[in-house]
Amino acid sequence: MSQVNDHAPSTPGKLKPEKSPYIHHRLRIHSSLSKLTLWSSFFLAFILFFFILSPPSPSASPRRALGDSWGGSHWEKRVAKSARRNSASNLAVLVTGAAGFVGTHVSLSLKRRGDGVLGLDNFNRYYDPNLKRARQKLLERAGVFVVEGDVNDAALLRKLFDVVPFTHVMHLAAQAGVRYAMQNPGSYVHSNIAGFVNLLEACKSANPQPAIVWASSSSVYGLNSKVPFSEKDRTDQPASLYAATKKAGEEIAHSYNHIYGLSITGLRFFTVYGPWGRPDMAYFFFTKDILKGKQITIFEAPDGGTVARDFTYIDDVVKGCLGALDTAKKSTGSGGKKKGPAQLRVFNLGNTSPVPVSELVAILEKLLKVKAKKKVLPMPTNGDVKFTHANISLAHRDFGYRPTTDLETGLRKFVKWYLEFYSKKSAW
Numbered sequence: 381m382s383q384v385n386d387h388a389p390s391t392p393g394k395l396k397p398e399k400s401p402y403i404h405h406r407l408r409i410h411s412s413l414s415k416l417t418l419w420s421s422f423f424l425a426f427i428l429f430f431f432i433l434s435p436p437s438p439s440a441s442p443r444r445a446l447g448d449s450w451g452g453s454h455w456e457k458r459v460a461k462s463a464r465r466n467s468a469s470n471l472a473v474l475v476t477g478a479a480g481f482v483g484t485h486v487s488l489s490l491k492r493r494g495d496g497v498l499g500l501d502n503f504n505r506y507y508d509p510n511l512k513r514a515r516q517k518l519l520e521r522a523g524v525f526v527v528e529g530d531v532n533d534a535a536l537l538r539k540l541f542d543v544v545p546f547t548h549v550m551h552l553a554a555q556a557g558v559r560y561a562m563q564n565p566g567s568y569v570h571s572n573i574a575g576f577v578n579l580l581e582a583c584k585s586a587n588p589q590p591a592i593v594w595a596s597s598s599s600v601y602g603l604n605s606k607v608p609f610s611e612k613d614r615t616d617q618p619a620s621l622y623a624a625t626k627k628a629g630e631e632i633a634h635s636y637n638h639i640y641g642l643s644i645t646g647l648r649f650f651t652v653y654g655p656w657g658r659p660d661m662a663y664f665f666f667t668k669d670i671l672k673g674k675q676i677t678i679f680e681a682p683d684g685g686t687v688a689r690d691f692t693y694i695d696d697v698v699k700g701c702l703g704a705l706d707t708a709k710k711s712t713g714s715g716g717k718k719k720g721p722a723q724l725r726v727f728n729l730g731n732t733s734p735v736p737v738s739e740l741v742a743i744l745e746k747l748l749k750v751k752a753k754k755k756v757l758p759m760p761t762n763g764d765v766k767f768t769h770a771n772i773s774l775a776h777r778d779f780g781y782r783p784t785t786d787l788e789t790g791l792r793k794f795v796k797w798y799l800e801f802y803s804k805k806s807a808w
C-alpha cells in the first residue's frame with residue numbers, strides 16, 4: 381500500500397497556494413488521480429485478499445479467485461432443473477470435473493439416456509481454459525448446467541446436496557498429469573487428496589448418501605512389472621506423486637466406506653484419449669506439434685527398450701463409467717452414521733493391448749499426412765513408467781465392460797475433431 385502512495389503524483393497540500401485556473405484544473409486532475417490511486421489500492425488489496433484466501437493451486441481460474449457467486453433462487457432452479465431425471469429409475473448424478481475431458485463425455489451420455497446431471501468444475505488453468513469453456517457450451521446445449529466451483533468448497537457442496545438428493549456422484553475433478561507433479565506438487569495434494577476428502581465428507585453427511593464412482597488411475601501400478609495389470613497386483617510402488625495421490629485416494633475411499641457406509645467404486649483409467657481430449661497429453665500435443673513442424677520427443681526406456689501405453693478410447697471408458705454407476709449399490713449410512721456394510725470396488729478400465737509410443741506417432745503421421753520431426757530421448761525419471769497393460773476381466777464380469785476401439789480408429793476420430801475444432805475455434 382505504502383508503495384502505491386509513494387508513487388502518487390504529488391500531495392494536494394503542496395499544491396494548495398497556487399490559484400490560477402490552470403492550477404485549479406491541475407488540482408482537480410491531481411485530486412482525481414489520488415482518488416483513483418486510492419481506489420486502485422483498495423481494489424488491489426481486495427484482489428490480493430481473495431487471492432491469498434483462494435486455494436493453493438496456482439492454476440485456479442481468476443474468476444474463482446474473485447469469488448464466484450452461487451446461490452439464490454434462480455441459481456437453485458437451474459441446479460434442480462439440470463439434475464432432474466426423466467423417471468424414478470433414472471439416476472441423479474453430480475459430476476465433478478464436468479468440463480474436463482472424461483467429465484464432459486460422461487455427462488453427455490448420462491443426460492442422453494434421461495439421467496439428471498449437474499456439473500461442477502473449477503475451470504482452472506492447468507490447460508487452456510477456452511477448451512473447457514467450449515466443452516461447457518456443449519454441455520449447456522445438452523441441458524447440463526455446470527456450476528463453477530471447487531470440490532474443496534464445503535459450503536457449496538452442502539448447498540448442492542441441499543438442493544438435489546443426488547443418487548450418485550461421478551467424481552472426476554482432479555489434478556491430472558504425471559510429469560507436472562514435479563512442478564506443482566501442492567496442486568495434487570489440494571485436488572486429489574484434500575478435495576476428495578471434502579467431497580466424501582459432503583457425501584457422508586448427505587441424506588440420502590449417494591453412491592460414489594471416482595477416477596483413480598493406471599499409474600497406481602507404478603513399478604509393478606507383472607502383466608497384464610490386475611486389480612489384485614501390488615500398488616505400493618508409485619513412480620510419481622500423481623500416482624501416490626491416486627493411491628492415497630483408494631485408501632481414503634476404504635476408510636470412508638468402512639466408517640460411514642459409503643458405497644465407493646474407483647476406476648483405474650488407462651491413458652484415455654479421444655475428441656475433446658486433454659492438451660497436456662502426448663497424443664494431443666504430438667498432433668499439434670507435428671502439424672506445426674515442431675520437433676517432438678519420443679521417450680525410450682532406460683535400457684533402450686520400448687515405452688508403451690494401453691491407450692483407451694473415450695467412448696469405451698464412458699461405457700465403463702456408466703456400467704460402474706449402474707451397478708453401484710446404495711450407500712448404507714444416514715445422518716453421517718454407518719448402518720451396515722457397503723460396497724467397495726476397484727476396476728481397471730483399459731484397452732488390453734499396449735501400443736509403443738513410436739507406433740502412436742506413426743499412426744498420427746499417417747492420419748495427418750505429415751512426417752514428424754522426431755527426437756528420441758531416454759524416458760525422464762520424473763514419474764513415467766515403461767508400460768501399462770490392463771487386465772479388464774473384473775469390469776467385464778461385473779458390468780460387461782469390453783473395449784472395442786483400436787488406437788488407429790480412435791485416433792482417426794480424434795484427428796477429425798482436432799482439425800474441425802481448431803479450424804473453427806472462434807465459433808466456440
Ligand SMILES: O=C(O)[C@H]1O[C@H](OP(=O)(O)OP(=O)(O)OC[C@H]2O[C@@H](n3ccc(=O)[nH]c3=O)[C@H](O)[C@@H]2O)[C@H](O)[C@@H](O)[C@@H]1O
Pocket residue numbers: 556557558596597598599600649650651652660661662663677678679687688689737759764
Ligand atoms: O493412465 C493413466 O493413469 C494416466 O494416463 C496419462 O498419463 P500417461 O500415460 O503418462 O500419458 P501421456 O502423458 O499422454 O504419455 C503417453 C506416453 O507418451 C510418452 N511421452 C510423453 C511425452 C513426451 O514428450 N514424449 C513421450 O514419449 C510417455 O512416456 C507415455 O509413455 C494421463 O496423463 C494421466 O492423467 C492418467 O492418469
